Amino acid sequence: MNAVQLATVLLAWAFGVHIPLVYTVLGIIWTLPALEYASRRDGRHLEAVRGIARYLIAIYAVGGVFGTIVTVFLAGMLPVFTNLAGALLWPVWATAIAFGVAVALPLIGYWYRTLGSMSPGRHAALGFVTAGFTTVIPVMFRLVFAVVNYPAGVEVVKDTSSLVGFDLVVRDYWSLFSNPTYPPLILATLLGAVAFANALIAFVYGYRGIHPETASASRRIALSFGAASALSGVWYLVELYYYAPTMAWAILGSRPPTIPAALAQVYEPTYSLVAEFAAAIALGLLSAALLVASGRARSRALNALGIMSSIALVIDVEEVNLLAHLPYAIIPPVSAAEGLASEYGVSFALAVAKALSASTMATTLDELASFVSEFPAVLYFSMAVFALFTALVLVGIYLALSWRRPAPREAS
Amino acid sequence: MSSGLEAPLLARWLSGVGIMSHLLLASMFIGTMTFAVVAEYRHLRTGDQDWNALARTFAVIATIFLGVGAAFGTLVEFGLVVLWSNFVTLIGSGLVLPFYFELYAFLMEVVIVPIYVLTWGRFRNGWYHWLVGLVAALGALYSAFNILSVMASLSMRPPGLEIVQLPQSIGQVIRYAAVFTSPAGALNMFWWGAEVFIFHGILAALILSWSGIAGITIYSHRRSPRPYKLKALRTMLPALTGLIAIEGFVLGHLQGELVLQFDPLKLAAIEGLFWSGLRVDPVTSFLAYGDTTHAFWGYFSWPASIRPPQFLPAFYLGFMVAGGALLGAWSLGLTLYYYGLHRIRGLGWIGRIERLLVGGAPYALVLLAALASVGGAVTSEVGRQPFILVDSSPSAAGPPQVTGIPVGPGLYNPTLALTPWLAALVFAVEIAMPALAIYMVYLYLKGRAIE
Numbered sequence: 080m081n082a083v084q085l086a087t088v089l090l091a092w093a094f095g096v097h098i099p100l101v102y103t104v105l106g107i108i109w110t111l112p113a114l115e116y117a118s119r120r121d122g123r124h125l126e127a128v129r130g131i132a133r134y135l136i137a138i139y140a141v142g143g144v145f146g147t148i149v150t151v152f153l154a155g156m157l158p159v160f161t162n163l164a165g166a167l168l169w170p171v172w173a174t175a176i177a178f179g180v181a182v183a184l185p186l187i188g189y190w191y192r193t194l195g196s197m198s199p200g201r202h203a204a205l206g207f208v209t210a211g212f213t214t215v216i217p218v219m220f221r222l223v224f225a226v227v228n229y230p231a232g233v234e235v236v237k238d239t240s241s242l243v244g245f246d247l248v249v250r251d252y253w254s255l256f257s258n259p260t261y262p263p264l265i266l267a268t269l270l271g272a273v274a275f276a277n278a279l280i281a282f283v284y285g286y287r288g289i290h291p292e293t294a295s296a297s298r299r300i301a302l303s304f305g306a307a308s309a310l311s312g313v314w315y316l317v318e319l320y321y322y323a324p325t326m327a328w329a330i331l332g333s334r335p336p337t338i339p340a341a342l343a344q345v346y347e348p349t350y351s352l353v354a355e356f357a358a359a360i361a362l363g364l365l366s367a368a369l370l371v372a373s374g375r376a377r378s379r380a381l382n383a384l385g386i387m388s389s390i391a392l393v394i395d396v397e398e399v400n401l402l403a404h405l406p407y408a409i410i411p412p413v414s415a416a417e418g419l420a421s422e423y424g425v426s427f428a429l430a431v432a433k434a435l436s437a438s439t440m441a442t443t444l445d446e447l448a449s450f451v452s453e454f455p456a457v458l459y460f461s462m463a464v465f466a467l468f469t470a471l472v473l474v475g476i477y478l479a480l481s482w483r484r485p486a487p488r489e490a491s
Numbered sequence: 492m493s494s495g496l497e498a499p500l501l502a503r504w505l506s507g508v509g510i511m512s513h514l515l516l517a518s519m520f521i522g523t524m525t526f527a528v529v530a531e532y533r534h535l536r537t538g539d540q541d542w543n544a545l546a547r548t549f550a551v552i553a554t555i556f557l558g559v560g561a562a563f564g565t566l567v568e569f570g571l572v573v574l575w576s577n578f579v580t581l582i583g584s585g586l587v588l589p590f591y592f593e594l595y596a597f598l599m600e601v602v603i604v605p606i607y608v609l610t611w612g613r614f615r616n617g618w619y620h621w622l623v624g625l626v627a628a629l630g631a632l633y634s635a636f637n638i639l640s641v642m643a644s645l646s647m648r649p650p651g652l653e654i655v656q657l658p659q660s661i662g663q664v665i666r667y668a669a670v671f672t673s674p675a676g677a678l679n680m681f682w683w684g685a686e687v688f689i690f691h692g693i694l695a696a697l698i699l700s701w702s703g704i705a706g707i708t709i710y711s712h713r714r715s716p717r718p719y720k721l722k723a724l725r726t727m728l729p730a731l732t733g734l735i736a737i738e739g740f741v742l743g744h745l746q747g748e749l750v751l752q753f754d755p756l757k758l759a760a761i762e763g764l765f766w767s768g769l770r771v772d773p774v775t776s777f778l779a780y781g782d783t784t785h786a787f788w789g790y791f792s793w794p795a796s797i798r799p800p801q802f803l804p805a806f807y808l809g810f811m812v813a814g815g816a817l818l819g820a821w822s823l824g825l826t827l828y829y830y831g832l833h834r835i836r837g838l839g840w841i842g843r844i845e846r847l848l849v850g851g852a853p854y855a856l857v858l859l860a861a862l863a864s865v866g867g868a869v870t871s872e873v874g875r876q877p878f879i880l881v882d883s884s885p886s887a888a889g890p891p892q893v894t895g896i897p898v899g900p901g902l903y904n905p906t907l908a909l910t911p912w913l914a915a916l917v918f919a920v921e922i923a924m925p926a927l928a929i930y931m932v933y934l935y936l937k938g939r940a941i942e
Contacts, residue, residue, distance in 0.1 A: 144601045148597065151568075151591070155587040158583020165579060167906065176569040179562075181923070185927055446586075446671065453675060475609070
């Protein structure tokens with residue numbers, strides 16, 4: 080297993096656990112105040128709100144920790160990329176982490192602690208403020224995803240004193256937001272998170288046969304937000320088609336005409352992800368059908384299948400988005416490649432493209448890949464450990480959802 | 492020092508305060524989790540419900556410290572990526588293995604600790620539950636083991652690790668790589684010298700946290716005496732005394748020998764050997780070699796550009812050594828007192844100083860442990876300045892040559908614009924996070940019958 084494959088496997092696992100967890104956090108954090116607000120007169124969803132809030136508290140740190148695992152893999156497997164990303168995009172990281180740790184964490188804690196001790200309307204308002212601040216985290220992290228799709232705002236400056244012959248420079252951080260792949264990506268993320276969280280609420284409550292009113296409301300939210308998220312996904316794909324052609328090629332299976340034939344080899348993706356993309360569409364339709372069906376017939380099997388299909392959908396979509404970049408860590412825009420070729424020559428443009436590939440970023444200085452190739456047992460052991468802990472995360476989620484506060488006991 | 496080697500002072504302070512705050516949270520997690528497992532063990536052995544209640548209380552407190560500590564760890568990690576972005580390349584090129592193994596520890600902590608708390612009373616055989624807690628506590632210790640191995644490498648370059656200064660930078664950012672001469676060399680991150688550093692750090696974390704817990708328990712016991720508090724103190728104080736003795740007499744001594752070997756300049760700085768050239772120092776010689784005849788290179792033998800600050804003896808000799816010794820003595824006195832040994836003939840003097848010994852203990856234990864910890868951390872991390880991955884090699888003409896990667900442009904993010912208001916904001920967060928954890932523990936204890 081070479082360094083790129085190792086990085087791909089490890090990152091795919093970490094993303095596969097991290098993304099569903101943080102999607103539920105993001106979706107729930109918007110859903111809870113909405114449910115509270117809807118309950119302000121009759122309190123119909125409040126019991127469900129308490130149960131879901133307990134899940135939120137239990138899972139926020141676990142989701143965050145898997146995000147840290149992603150960063151460790153990035154630093155370990157793609158050190159040059161992580162280094163450059165840190166140096167180039169530091170305000171983006173800093174804002175995300177400041178909001179994630181310094182603002183969102185205490186706010187979520189305060190919101191949870193004041194649940195039931197404030198009027199539902201006021202508490203819902205606090206919940207929406209909390210949700211707003213928490214949303215800054217994905218708003219920032221998705222910007223990094225957008226930059227690796229299409230590095231809008233990042234300039235390539237020829238530099239003979241640099242080992243790779245050029246420097247990457249961001250002169251105006253606001254220009255990063257002009258990335259055309261960013262608006263549909265963030266929209267699909269936010270809408271998808273709300274849809275996913277509500278689908279899970281509906282399926283879990285349907286499976287357990289409790290809180291039918293909340294399950295029904297969540298089912299409607301999941302369907303409507305899911306549809307909107309799918310439309311945003313289509314918009315995202317259109318933007319990828321024009322601005323990140325390697326990704327579009329990987330997902331759709333054929334070279335987009337936006338890539339000139341002369342550059343076909345440069346932009347050819349490593350993997351064809353047509354089957355995975357088709358699976359995402361099928362899983363989306365299946366989840367929607369199961370949502371509708373579970374509202375009409377009480378069946379534990381339907382709901383269990385719904386839980387699995389919606390989780391599989393989120394994982395599949397994220398893996399497609401992650402793997403479609405390969406062979407690149409940052410996809411060089413076609414227009415920039417043409418511009419560099421005309422200004423500095425074809426060989427320089429090709430050198431830039433090569434430097435932005437995942438293999439350059441991974442293998443240049445990769446100690447872990449060398450170690451694992453010498454001791455492959457470490458990797459197999461890791462896989463077993465990671466699989467075990469993924470299962471234990473699910474156990475922990477189940478325990479958090481079924482936990483009851485014990486009666487206090489006076490010690491002697 | 493104005494060598495041009497260093498990064499902005501503000502960035503150093505941000506990292507320093509952030510790491511200290513994280514160390515406090517991590518130490519408290521290690522200490523409370525370990526005590527929970529010890530308490531549950533005693534419950535299972537004796538059937539005493541007081542121990543069960545103590546174990547459960549400390550398990551929840553550990554969870555609070557874990558939650559806030561993990562979040563804070565993320566802050567520190569991104570601080571590394573943002574402030575010291577070029578250090579990331581060194582991680583990937585040479586220091587990656589402990590970070591990779593840290594993931595196992597991380598998973599053990601973050602997944603198992605909540606399971607431990609949420610499964611209380613759910614196992615028919617309590618020993619299975621205790622095993623879950625033991626795995627969580629081992630996860631905490633293993634996490635410390637890996638991170639401390641990286642910190643050890645910064646002070647003492649592991650065998651086989653070579654620093655490569657690139658002929659040209661990569662994108663004006665990456666200037667150095669640290670590479671092992673063979674893939675198996677990565678395991679040298681855990682060589683015996685690193686293990687001394689690691690266990691010194693782990694014991695320091697336990698001493699800091701248990702001192703804090705013991706101090707608070709003594710305060711609480713004096714206000715409202717309860718048998719379970721006495722039981723806790725009778726377990727914690729002898730263990731604390733033993734740990735301090737091992738820390739000072741065994742690990743501290745070995746650590747000193749390593750400093751002598753790897754960074755004689757650091758030794759000169761922390762011991763206050765403020766002269767130029769070789770000179771016999773009887774005290775240092777006795778501590779290092781067991782005789783009084785050895786000569787040491789003085790601090791001023793090295794160029795000013797690579798000398799660490801001159802204030803280090805205050806932190807090393809004043810805070811760490813004197814503070815640690817006093818903490819050990821106090822803890823020993825308290826152990827004797829709480830076991831009633833002051834009633835034995837010849838030890839009656841312990842009872843006569845009760846007011847100072849026990850009344851002052853809540854403040855003394857916390858303060859002395861904090862001073863010793865801060866002293867140790869500053870000695871270790873500032874003493875190696877201005878380098879990381881420090882090594883020394885003999886020189887025919889003068890003092891040993893001390894080398895490493897400068898903590899400056901080769902590590903610092905060159906694109907970062909660190910303004911004072913931004914730094915002030917980060918400082919506020921760095922101080923607020925441990926305060927938040929302590930407040931959450933206070934709220935939790937307030938809501939329980941057992942305080």
